[in-house]
Amino acid sequence: MSLVFFNTLTRQKEEFVPIESGKVKMYTCGPTVYDYPHIGNYRTFLFEDLLRRYLKYKGFQVTQVMNLTDIDDKIIIGSQKKGISLDEYTAPYKKIFFEDLNTLNAEASEFYPEATKHIKEMVKIIKKLLGKKHAYEIEGSIYFKISTFPEYGKLSKMNLEELKVGTRVKADEYEKEQVSDFALWKAWDEKDGDIFWETEIGKGRPGWHIECSAMSMKYLGEYFDIHTGGVDNIFPHHENEIAQSQCATGKKFVNFWLHAEHLLVDNKRMAKRYGNFYTLRDLLDKGWYPMAIRYLLLSTYYRQQLNFTLEGLEAAKNSLQRIFDFSDQLETIEKEGKNPQAERLVISAKEKFEAGLDDDLNVSIGLAAIFDLIYEVNKLLRENQVSKTDAQLILNQMDSFDKVLGYLKKPEESLDDKAVQLVERREKARQDKDWQLADKIRKQLLEMGIILEDTSAGTKWKKKI
RNA sequence: GGCGGCUUAGCCAAGUGGUAAGGCAGAGGUCUGCAAAACCUUUAUUCUCCGGUUCGAAUCCGGAAGCCGCCUCCA
Numbered sequence: 001m002s003l004v005f006f007n008t009l010t011r012q013k014e015e016f017v018p019i020e021s022g023k024v025k026m027y028t029c030g031p032t033v034y035d036y037p038h039i040g041n042y043r044t045f046l047f048e049d050l051l052r053r054y055l056k057y058k059g060f061q062v063t064q065v066m067n068l069t070d071i072d073d074k075i076i077i078g079s080q081k082k083g084i085s086l087d088e089y090t091a092p093y094k095k096i097f098f099e100d101l102n103t104l105n106a107e108a109s110e111f112y113p114e115a116t117k118h119i120k121e122m123v124k125i126i127k128k129l130l131g132k133k134h135a136y137e138i139e140g141s142i143y144f145k146i147s148t149f150p151e152y153g154k155l156s157k158m159n160l161e162e163l164k165v166g167t168r169v170k171a172d173e174y175e176k177e178q179v180s181d182f183a184l185w186k187a188w189d190e191k192d193g194d195i196f197w198e199t200e201i202g203k204g205r206p207g208w209h210i211e212c213s214a215m216s217m218k219y220l221g222e223y224f225d226i227h228t229g230g231v232d233n234i235f236p237h238h239e240n241e242i243a244q245s246q247c248a249t250g251k252k253f254v255n256f257w258l259h260a261e262h263l264l265v266d267n268k269r270m271a272k273r274y275g276n277f278y279t280l281r282d283l284l285d286k287g288w289y290p291m292a293i294r295y296l297l298l299s300t301y302y303r304q305q306l307n308f309t310l311e312g313l314e315a316a317k318n319s320l321q322r323i324f325d326f327s328d329q330l331e332t333i334e335k336e337g338k339n340p341q342a343e344r345l346v347i348s349a350k351e352k353f354e355a356g357l358d359d360d361l362n363v364s365i366g367l368a369a370i371f372d373l374i375y376e377v378n379k380l381l382r383e384n385q386v387s388k389t390d391a392q393l394i395l396n397q398m399d400s401f402d403k404v405l406g407y408l409k410k411p412e413e414s415l416d417d418k419a420v421q422l423v424e425r426r427e428k429a430r431q432d433k434d435w436q437l438a439d440k441i442r443k444q445l446l447e448m449g450i451i452l453e454d455t456s457a458g459t460k461w462k463k464k465i
Numbered sequence: 466g467g468c469g470g471c472u473u474a475g476c477c478a479a480g481u482g483g484u485a486a487g488g489c490a491g492a493g494g495u496c497u498g499c500a501a502a503a504c505c506u507u508u509a510u511u512c513u514c515c516g517g518u519u520c521g522a523a524u525c526c527g528g529a530a531g532c533c534g535c536c537u538c539c540a
Contacts, residue, residue, distance in 0.1 A: 011469095029540075037540085044540040073538065157468065158536070182537070208538085230540030231470095240537085260540070261470085262533085269534070299488085300478070305471070305533065312477060315489035322488085325502060356479090364479050368487035375487090375504095382496095382504050435498055442500080453501045460502090 003058060003358045005226075006303060008234060008257040009155055013360055016256065018225050023061045026052070027216040027254075028109070029229035029237070030066040033093035034074045038277035039297065039308065040263035040270040042104060044230045046294060047260040047302040047361075049106040051228065053404045054357050064109040065219045068094060071115050072208055076195050086116065086195055100280045103290045104297075105406045113215040115206065121214035122206045123199045125248045126184045130201070134247040136177065140187025140202050143176050149243045155257060156235035182240050183207035209240040213253075217245070227254040231261055263297070264307045278308070289465040291407040292317035298405065301362055317465055324410040324462070326374045327398060329381060332457055333391040341380060342390035346397045349373035353401060363405075370401055370408075413463050419450055423461060426452070430459075 004013045018024050028048040031037050048066070055062050070090040079089035094114075101108075126142055129135035134148045146152045153159060188196040188203045196203050216224065222245070229238060238257060245253040262269050270277045283293055296316035300306045349369045356365025377394055380386050386394075402408035415423070426441035442452050449464040 031540080032538090041540045047540090156535080159467075180537075232535070232539050234469095235535065236537045237539090262540070264533075267532070270540095296477090303470090304478095307477085309476080312489085315477065318490085319488055322502095329502080362479080364477095364487075368479070371487055378503055430498085433498075439499070451501070454497075454499095455502075456497095 004360055005256055005258055006360050007255075008238075008259050011157075014256070016225075018060065019223065019255065022059070023063070024055050024226065025063045025220040025224035026055075026065070026226035026228065027212065027220060027224065028064060028066045028227075029212065029233055030068050030112070031093075031097050032069040032072055032074065033090045033097060034072070034078050035093065036096060036279040036281060037100065038270055038279050039283065039293065040265075040277065042100065042280060042293075043263040043297045043306065044228075044260040045101065045106060046104060046297045048228050049104075049406065050298055050302070050361060050363070050404070051226070051258065052107060052109075053406060054361060057357075057400075057404050062110075063220065065111040065113065065216060066109040067212060067215050068097070068112055068114045069208070069211065070094070071195075071205060071211075076192060079195070080193060103280065103284070104294050105291065107406075111219045113219065115211040115215070118211065118214050118218065119197045119199065119206060121218050122210045123185075123201055125210060125214055125217075125244065126201055128248045129184065129244060132247060134244075135184055137201075138176070140204060141183060142185035142201060143181040144184050144240065144244055144247075146178060146180050146182075146243065149247055151246070152243050153239065155242055156239045158235055158239070182209060182236060184210050184244065209237055210244060212237070212241050213245040213248070216241075217249075222249040222253070223251050224254060226256045226258060228258045228260070231259045234259055258302075260302045261305045264305050266309075267307055270308070283313070288313060289317055289320070292320055292465065294407045295320050298363060298407070299367065301360075301364060303360070320407065321465060322374065323370070323398075323408055324465075326378065327395060327408070327410065328460070328462070330377075330386070330391040330395050332460075333381075333386055333388050335384065335387040337387040338389050339380065339385050339387060342377070342386060342393055345373055345376050346393055350397060350400070357404065366401075366405070370398075373397070415450065415461065419445060419448060419461075423452070423459065427459060430454075 003016045005016050006012070007014050026048075028045075030045075031041060045066075048064075052062050052064050068090075071086065075086060075090060079086050082089060126135060129144065130137070130142065133145070135142050135144050137143075184207050185201055186204050186207060188205070192205065196205055216227070227238065227241075234257075242253050264270065265277065280290075280293065284290065292313055293316075296308070296313050297306070299316060349372060352369035352372070353366045356362045356369065359365070373394070377386065398408055422441050422445055426438050426445075429435075429437040429441065445452060445461070446464070451462050451464055453460045453462070
């Protein structure tokens with residue numbers, strides 16, 4: 001079975017073949033560091049994490065670049081309001097972003113380049129574009145001339161002639177030859193205060209799109225495999241990247257464009273301007289388990305809108321609990337021997353999982369494969385038909401699935417002294433058949449977030465997630 | 466106005482021509498001191514609606530309704 005991805009460029013599923021055998025170079029549009037990212041942002045970043053992990057699972061050596069946009073209008077306004085420098089303003093948000101990625105168990109990308117540290121690279125491309133007459137300068141600002149790139153609109157399927165020039169397009173803030181031309185370089189203006197770069201192409205700051213072209217080329221080369229982002233990036237951002245990159249290099253820029261659909265909250269798009277967004281911190285503060293959030297954000301096919309609800313998060317948490325309980329139980333098996341059925345179940349789960357993920361990361365199929373395995377093995381467990389060897393085989397397979405999904409493993413837990421004492425006291429009460437006391441202690445522990453289960457192999461505890 | 470997507474059980478969701486995966490929640494049961502977990506049984510004669518094609522349609526075609534998105538800040 002071959003790996004296929006839906007390519008926005010062709011609007012079709014295509015077999016993924018890397019440019020260089022065994023290696024994948026991918027650029028993932030990262031955050032603009034001006035605020036706490038919301039969980040919709042993280043849906044996209046986790047989709048990118050899943051993509052990265054699955055490519056690695058398939059044996060590719062992955063080089064991922066995720067940029068940090070640390071210069072744009074919002075950042076300038078924000079920093080000026082606070083009267084601090086750009087760096088002072090963005091530093092905490094960069095930190096928060098990395099902390100959040102860590103909380104959500106996203107693997108680190110190989111590179112996290114920052115726009116402000118790549119002005120030189122951007123200037124170089126802009127100069128090239130000026131030289132090739134793909135760009136022009138007006139009053140110190142430099143614009144990309146769309147009419148010089150016939151392929152413009154190919155990615156977004158937009159017809160520029162039909163673009164409605166309406167309320168959304170501000171009456172020319174900057175003078176441009178054509179409204180749809182976009183800024184590569186914005187000339188310094190008084191509003192910018194001390195935020196500017198003195199460069200060969202003048203005093204000013206970069207437009208938004210140029211950073212991604214400059215940084216992707218620097219770390220991945222002029223032509224690479226995959227470029228991803230949220231669907232809202234298709235136009236204009238990615239369209240513009242293609243235009244400026246291909247005009248600068250004369251080469252094809254990217255083979256596969258993958259876009260994650262948006263997360264909705266209450267069936268509405270979550271956006272900062274709507275004020276209906278949850279940040280990761282909001283959810284953590286309310287006591288939600290981080291891996292349940294990861295589970296939920298990754299539980300649906302990335303090209304489909306996902307409606308976020310707390311009810312859904314609760315369901316995600318419960319699903320996760322079932323998975324954890326399953327692994328916990330396997331770890332306690334001591335039975336000798338080997339049951340060929342276990343191996344058969346593992347193989348069929350693996351095949352189904354891979355078939356699903358191979359098909360444009362259809363994670364629902366992958367999850368079904370895992371739950372099928374859990375169900376079938378639980379049946380065997382009930383009949384005491386699983387040996388320690390079998391259990392290990394199954395656990396290894398779960399680990400392998402977890403390399404891709406990143407939420408199947410329960411973190412190590414321990415009980416504090418007080419809890420340990422309570423568990424012991426209850427055990428004593430049970431031996432004395434003092435059920436009233438035993439039940440009272442069990443309830444007390446539950447209130448402390450500890451769940452007790454009396455099994456034939458003794459009392460087990462787990463933390464409430 | 467232009468362009469794109471979606472609509473499957475209480476909720477989430479797979480399924481692109483062969484008779485509805487999986488998860489959560491609910492109900493009854495087995496087990497248990499009681500619970501929990503697990504297992505068993507149960508939960509859509511039906512896939513937004515109306516037509517059509519076909520031996521056969523959630524899947525293809527036509528139409529209608531509803532929802533969401535993009536159209537130069539946006540994951």
